[in-house]
Amino acid sequence: MCWDFHDRFSLGNHRARRAQLRLEKCRQCLIVRTSPPGYMTASCRSLPAPRRLRPAGICFEAGRPTFWFFDGFNLYHSLRQSEADSGRKLRWLDLATLAQNHQYIMGKDAELAELRYFTAIPHHFQRQAPDTLERHRTYLRAITSNSPRCRVHLGHFQPRRLSEGRLWEEKGTDMAIATQVMRACVRHERPSLVIVSGDSDFVPLAEFVGETYPRADLRFAFPAHRASRKLRLLCPKSFTFSCESYARAQFPDEIRLSSGKMLSCPVSWRNE
Numbered sequence: 001m002c003w004d005f006h007d008r009f010s011l012g013n014h015r016a017r018r019a020q021l022r023l024e025k026c027r028q029c030l031i032v033r034t035s036p037p038g039y040m041t042a043s044c045r046s047l048p049a050p051r052r053l054r055p056a057g058i059c060f061e062a063g064r065p066t067f068w069f070f071d072g073f074n075l076y077h078s079l080r081q082s083e084a085d086s087g088r089k090l091r092w093l094d095l096a097t098l099a100q101n102h103q104y105i106m107g108k109d110a111e112l113a114e115l116r117y118f119t120a121i122p123h124h125f126q127r128q129a130p131d132t133l134e135r136h137r138t139y140l141r142a143i144t145s146n147s148p149r150c151r152v153h154l155g156h157f158q159p160r161r162l163s164e165g166r167l168w169e170e171k172g173t174d175m176a177i178a179t180q181v182m183r184a185c186v187r188h189e190r191p192s193l194v195i196v197s198g199d200s201d202f203v204p205l206a207e208f209v210g211e212t213y214p215r216a217d218l219r220f221a222f223p224a225h226r227a228s229r230k231l232r233l234l235c236p237k238s239f240t241f242s243c244e245s246y247a248r249a250q251f252p253d254e255i256r257l258s259s260g261k262m263l264s265c266p267v268s269w270r271n272e
Contacts, residue, residue, distance in 0.1 A: 008010030064192050064217070066106050067097045067114035067184045069177050071169055071197030078223030079197075082243045089271045091139075096147035097192070098241075098249035100171040102221065105239060106192045116180055117143060118173045120155040135266045145257045153180070178205045181218075190215040196241075198226030206234040 079090045095115055103112050121136060143150050155172030177195065184191045193209070193216060195202060202220070209218045220238040222230045224246070232238050253270060255263040 063109045063111045066192040068115045070117045074197045100112045115150040118153045185213040192217040196221045198228045
């Protein structure tokens with residue numbers, strides 16, 4: 001693969017100039033231009049760029065890596081509503097299978113690289129609803145043990161005092177998702193990014209990524225009953241999950257962990 005140097009890119013020394021002339025002799029290879037000016041890319045590893053000319057911190061992939069970001073509570077409320085509509089239990093959801101079943105939408109060169117699940121553990125349920133807390137922890141074990149590419153990011157709940165009592169609000173999830181999306185944009189040349197959420201709070205993030213990283217392919221996978229018109233206008237390639245999508249991506253009732261132990265689906269989440 002040839003290296004194509006931007007017209008305004010100065011080599012600076014004789015050794016780098018010789019490397020450029022040697023690589024330009026190969027006329028049968030596909031030349032790839034990149035943005036911003038001065039950056040280089042190639043899928044062929046046999047002709048590495050001179051070390052001083054490699055932009056630090058950026059990964060060059062032959063394919064397009066796809067990163068999935070799951071807004072846990074937005075997805076959870078979608079599952080609860082879908083259960084009420086369909087009469088089936090859907091919360092024992094395999095995120096890796098759900099993403100893989102929709103990976104074809106991202107294009108032929110897209111490769112599933114990583115899944116990140118963002119949630120917060122409701123410790124304030126410890127006294128009034130300990131079973132809810134235990135089910136949450138069981139599910140986190142299930143999604144992390146089933147796929148080594150799945151990572152969990154934990155936020156926290158913060159109480160807000162109201163005239164009739166306290167309201168617990170989830171904090172840190174939106175900012176954590178935005179941070180990880182920006183991390184993927186900075187580290188990868190042309191990533192595919194899928195945010196599983198219908199929260200319109202992500203409008204500024206979608207606008208920023210579209211303006212600053214035009215080579216990044218950002219889409220939203222709206223949970224059922226959670227589509228956002230504003231986000232769809234910004235990212236027209238976005239799509240929506242259906243109840244059937246959830247039903248086709250369920251864990252089995254028993255999951256074998258890497259330690260050999262079995263993890264069981266919570267009884268209240270099982271279909272009879």
